[in-house]
Each structure stands twice: as C-alpha cells, then as structure tokens.
Amino acid sequence: MKTTSIIKREQPHLVGYGTYVLVWGALLILLGITIAVAKMDFSNFSVLINLLIASVKAGLVLMFFMHLKYEGKFLKGLVLLTISALALIIALTFSDVWYR
Amino acid sequence: MEPTPEDYSGKYHIDETGKKIGMWFFLFTELLFFGGMFLLYSVYRYRYPADFHAAAKGENLVIGSINTAILLTSSLSIALSISAVRKGNRKLSALLQLITIISGLVFLVNKYFEWTEKIFRGFYPNSPVMMEQNKGVILFYSLYYVMTGIHGLHVLIGIAVISFMVAFTLRGAIVPENFAKLENTGLYWHFVDIVWIYLFPLFYLIT
Numbered sequence: 001m002k003t004t005s006i007i008k009r010e011q012p013h014l015v016g017y018g019t020y021v022l023v024w025g026a027l028l029i030l031l032g033i034t035i036a037v038a039k040m041d042f043s044n045f046s047v048l049i050n051l052l053i054a055s056v057k058a059g060l061v062l063m064f065f066m067h068l069k070y071e072g073k074f075l076k077g078l079v080l081l082t083i084s085a086l087a088l089i090i091a092l093t094f095s096d097v098w099y100r
Numbered sequence: 101m102e103p104t105p106e107d108y109s110g111k112y113h114i115d116e117t118g119k120k121i122g123m124w125f126f127l128f129t130e131l132l133f134f135g136g137m138f139l140l141y142s143v144y145r146y147r148y149p150a151d152f153h154a155a156a157k158g159e160n161l162v163i164g165s166i167n168t169a170i171l172l173t174s175s176l177s178i179a180l181s182i183s184a185v186r187k188g189n190r191k192l193s194a195l196l197q198l199i200t201i202i203s204g205l206v207f208l209v210n211k212y213f214e215w216t217e218k219i220f221r222g223f224y225p226n227s228p229v230m231m232e233q234n235k236g237v238i239l240f241y242s243l244y245y246v247m248t249g250i251h252g253l254h255v256l257i258g259i260a261v262i263s264f265m266v267a268f269t270l271r272g273a274i275v276p277e278n279f280a281k282l283e284n285t286g287l288y289w290h291f292v293d294i295v296w297i298y299l300f301p302l303f304y305l306i307t
Contacts, residue, residue, distance in 0.1 A: 012116065012120075012283075014183060014186055014187075015179070015183055016183065017180055017183060020176055020179045020180055020183070021176070023176075024172065024173065024175075024176040027172045028169060028172060031165065031168055031169060031172065034300075034301060034305065035161070035165055035305070037305075038301070038304075038305035038306075046305075047301075047306060050301040050305050050306075051298075051301060053301075054297050054298050054300070054301050057297045058294045058297050058298070061175060061290050061293055061294050061297070062290075062294065064179075065175050065176075065179045065286070065290045065293075066286075066287055066290045066291075072117075075117075075120070075121065075124060078121075078124065078128070079124070079128075082128040082131055082132070083131070085132070086131060086132060086135040089135065089139065090135075090138075090139055090142065093139055093143060094142075094143075094146075097143055097146060097147075098146075
C-alpha cells in the first residue's frame with residue numbers, strides 16, 4: 001500500500017504485541033491470586049480482597065486492552081463519570097439497606 | 101461502498117474520536133444495565149449471607165476458573181488482532197480474530213455443561229427442588245441464571261460480530277487507515293470480559 005506515506009492524519013496510539021502479552025500475564029497471575037485468596041478463607045475479608053483484585057483486573061483491561069490510558073481527558077472523564085454514577089446508585093441503595 | 105485508501109489522504113474529513121465515542125456511549129448504557137443486576141445481587145447477598153454462601157458451593161470452581169482464563173486470553177487475541185491489522189498484517193489479524201471466536205465458543209460450551217449439570221440436579225427456576233430451598237438460595241440461583249445468561253448472550257453477539265470482522269479483514273475493508281469497526285468490536289469484547297471478571301468472584305469464590 002503506497003498511499004500510507006502521504007497520510008498525515010492523527011492516528012491513535014499503537015500498542016505493541018509485547019505490552020498486551022505482559023498485561024495478559026498479569027491478568028492470569030491475578031486470577032491465580034484471587035482463587036488462592038478464596039481457598040485460604042479470610043472470612044469476610046476474602047470477599048473484599050476478591051472484589052479489589054477484580055477491580056485491578058478490570059482496570060488493566062480498561063487501561064491497556066481498551067486503550068483508555070492513551071485516550072484524551074474527555075473520554076477518560078466520561079468513563080469516570082459513568083463509573084461514579086453506578087457507584088453512587090449502589091452507595092445510595094446501601095445507605096437505605098444498611099439502616100433498616 | 102467501502103472507502104479506498106485514497107479516500108483517506110485528506111479528501112474527506114474523518115472523525116477518529118467520534119467513531120470511538122459512539123461505541124463508548126453504548127458501553128456506558130451496558131455498564132448501567134449490568135450494574136442494576138449487580139446492585140440486586142449485593143442487596144440480596146447482604147440480606148441472605150448464609151444462603152448465598154451455601155448456594156455458591158454448588159458452583160464448579162474448576163470450570164469457572166478455566167472459563168475466566170479463556171475469556172482473558174480471548175481479550176488478548178482480539179487486542180493483538182487490532183495491532184496486527186495496523187501493522188499491515190491482515191492474515192495474522194484474521195487468525196487472531198478466529199482464535200477469539202473459538203475461545204468464545206469454548207466458553208459457551210463450558211457454560212452449557214455447567215447449566216445442564218445444575219438442571220439435572222433439579223436446580224432451575226421454579227423447579228420442585230428449587231421451591232423447597234431457602235429464599236436466599238432461590239435468589240442466588242435466579243440471579244446466577246439471569247446474570248450468566250445475559251452475559252452469555254453478550255458473548256454470543258460478540259462472536260457473531262467478530263465473524264463479520266474476519267470477513268471484513270480478509271476482504272480488505274479493515275485497513276491500517278481505517279480500523280474503527282474492529283477497534284469498536286474489540287471494545288465490546290473487552291467490556292464483556294470485564295463483566296465476567298466481576299461475575300466470577302461473586303458466583304464462584306464466595307463459598
């Protein structure tokens with residue numbers, strides 16, 4: 001394709017194969033840790049720890065696989081706004097559920 | 101008609117941000133859609149902790165863990181396929197998309213075995229066995245079927261969409277100058293992966 005040389009358009013960040021494989025490795029290690037934590041049984045804490053690990057995994061997918069790390073402030077802000085909205089809905093519901 | 105590479109040389113205005121933001125907005129609605137179900141789960145789990153604890157013992161941790169690994173790997177392959185097409189390696193990209201499709205299918209086959217195993221034990225909504233259980237156990241299984249069912253439907257839709265992407269890639273309709281279709285398909289697939297990342301600890305790891 002000879003036309004590529006004349007294209008000056010702004011292209012999104014190109015992530016290399018290596019970065020993706022590293023992220024995938026980290027995700028599998030975290031999967032192993034989360035299973036180990038569940039097996040060890042820290043009673044009430046294991047749920048919290050497992051949800052924290054899940055959030056780290058989700059964050060890795062979001063930042064690298066979904067390229068959020070390389071996006072502008074506008075899109076990052078929108079994602080934060082949506083997650084905050086969901087967190088607020090959950091917090092408001094539990095502010096009721098907890099004190100019943 | 102598909103634009104030719106010449107069309108990208110500045111003849112038309114191409115909105116890279118707009119193409120992506122539309123997909124992200126759709127994913128936001130999806131997040132709130134699944135969020136509602138996660139909210140139901142947390143409220144009922146808070147109300148019936150012992151029942152949820154006992155019911156989760158009926159889950160197969162081995163299949164659940166394997167399925168998580170499969171889905172994480174499929175996310176890697178679709179992410180790699182985008183980099184491959186941008187580096188001009190069309191065939192490698194199509195192959196990586198095919199690996200994603202196969203992973204998705206294996207995930208669904210495992211899900212099928214999980215569901216049929218439960219149904220044979222009599223654990224399905226409104227079954228005689230189910231009606232004798234505690235309220236919390238009934239809620240656990242109802243939420244299990246709804247949440248993994250809708251998630252599975254998303255995997256199925258993802259497989260269908262990626263199948264089109266394989267054809268587009270091989271036909272040359274996804275090129276380094278314009279790969280938004282594949283990029284947005286990837287975003288969808290990763291989102292479905294994230295939903296599973298939360299479903300896995302909530303249904304399999306709370307025993």
